[in-house]
Amino acid sequence: xxxxxxxxxxxxxxxxxxxxxxxxxxxxxxxxxxxxxxxxxxxxxxxxxxxxxxxxxxxxxxxxxxxxxxxxxxxxxxxxxxxxxxxxxxxxxxxxxxxxxxxxxxxxxxxxxxxxxxxxxxxxxxxxxxxxxxxxxxxxxxxxxxxxxxxxxxxxxxxxxxxxxxxxxxxxxxxxxxxxxxxxxxxxxxxxxxxxxxxxxxxxxxxxxxxxxxxxxxxxxxxxxxxxxxxxxxxxxxxxxxxxxxxxxxxxxxxxxxx
Numbered sequence: 001x002x003x004x005x006x007x008x009x010x011x012x013x014x015x016x017x018x019x020x021x022x023x024x025x026x027x028x029x030x031x032x033x034x035x036x037x038x039x040x041x042x043x044x045x046x047x048x049x050x051x052x053x054x055x056x057x058x059x060x061x062x063x064x065x066x067x068x069x070x071x072x073x074x075x076x077x078x079x080x081x082x083x084x085x086x087x088x089x090x091x092x093x094x095x096x097x098x099x100x101x102x103x104x105x106x107x108x109x110x111x112x113x114x115x116x117x118x119x120x121x122x123x124x125x126x127x128x129x130x131x132x133x134x135x136x137x138x139x140x141x142x143x144x145x146x147x148x149x150x151x152x153x154x155x156x157x158x159x160x161x162x163x164x165x166x167x168x169x170x171x172x173x174x175x176x177x178x179x180x181x182x183x184x185x186x187x188x189x190x191x192x193x194x195x196x197x198x199x200x201x202x203x204x205x206x207x208x209x210x211x212x213x214x215x216x217x218x219x220x221x222x223x224x225x226x227x228x229x230x231x232x233x234x235x236x237x238x239x240x241x242x243x244x245x246x247x248x249x250x251x252x253x254x255x256x257x258x259x
Contacts, residue, residue, distance in 0.1 A: 006069045008033050008165055008196040009054065014063035016046065016053045022221035023049050027063070029215065029225055033164070036188065036197040038207045038228070041217035042241055047200045048089065048169050050217065054198060055086045055167045067165065081109035085163035089170050091154045093142050100138040102153055103129055106160030121160075128159035131186055133179075147174035155183060166190070168199040172206070184210045204245075208232050208254040216240050232256075 007030040014027040023046030031037050039047045052058040054065055056072035065072045067084060075083075085106075103125040104117050111117065117125075129135040132152040137145075145153065151174045158166065166187060172180045180203075187197045188210055201207045207214065207228070214231040216224040218240040224231050232254060234247040244259035 005032060007031060007066070008035075008068060009037075009198070010066040010069075011054065012064045012066070014053065014065065015061045016050055016058070017061045018046065018049055021046075024215075024217060024223045025062075025221055027215065027223060027225060029213070031165075031196045031198065031213070033194045033196055034191050035212045036191050036199070036210060037213045037215065038211035039198065039200045039215050039217070040202075040204070040207055040231075040237075040240075042219055045217040045219040047217060050215070051086075051167055051169050051198065051200055055084060056080065057086065078109055081161070081163075083163055084165045084167065085158050085161040086167045087154055087158045087169060087171060089173065091150060093150075096141050096143050098138065099129065099134055099140050099142060099145075099153055100125060102142050103134075103156050103160050106157040106162075109161060124162065125156075125160045128156040129153075131159060132156040132183075148176065148179065151175055152179060152183075159186075163195075165196045166198070168197070170200050170202070172201065172203070180206065204232070204237060204256045205254075208256070 009031040011027050011029050015025045016023040039050060041047050049058060053060050056065065067075065104121060106128070107117055107121040107125060126135060129138065132155055134149065134152055134156060142150065142153065155171060171183055175183065184206060191197050211228040214226065214228050216231050216236065224236055234245045237256065238245045245256045246259055248255050248257060
């Protein structure tokens with residue numbers, strides 16, 4: 001890891017709490033451009049809460065989050081939305097809209113207050129739909145989409161935003177195996193191009209394949225933070241998830257099996 005470059009995302013002695021329960025205490029981490037961080041942990045451990053704290057959507061009890069060396073609180077909202085993109089777990093659709101109109105929502109941070117989308121904005125949104133295999137559905141009503149199609153559209157809208165940092169909360173929900181791998185491969189390609197990616201995942205084997213760094217929460221306020229190779233060990237994961245696991249290396253790929 002280069003030490004002379006400015007980290008894209010930093011957490012400095014971060015502590016996050018829900019009610020009386022601590023999600024994490026004294027979390028310090030750095031994500032450089034080109035790196036992928038995966039948040040892991042059992043259900044209810046606080047992965048979404050931590051992701052929201054890193055995105056600046058939730059107040060922290062202690063510490064600071066910085067984006068490109070600048071505290072999140074110092075970023076104007078529109079400027080922050082141009083640099084940091086967030087994909088939530090679910091996308092409630094209260095009104096009918098087309099697939100293309102929904103993808104174009106990702107371009108809003110780049111538009112003036114009263115500006116309409118330009119031809120370039122439409123092109124960028126269309127390319128995002130192509131990436132998610134939805135380009136043939138541009139005029140379709142989003143209320144008619146399946147869960148997997150709606151998830152891919154949410155990702156396409158985020159891609160159209162073109163931020164430097166992507167924060168993804170369970171991006172693989174409702175996706176079949178083909179699109180799970182395709183989505184992770186696409187964000188890995190964006191990372192290779194210099195973006196930063198933070199993802200909440202549940203699949204340990206996909207995390208082992210697509211993570212550079214991991215923050216593992218156990219639900220009691222304890223955590224393990226480090227490189228993927230450091231954190232993704234059988235004893236560490238078994239303790240966090242409450243079930244014995246075995247770690248194998250198969251043709252160069254790490255895989256975890258239940259005992």
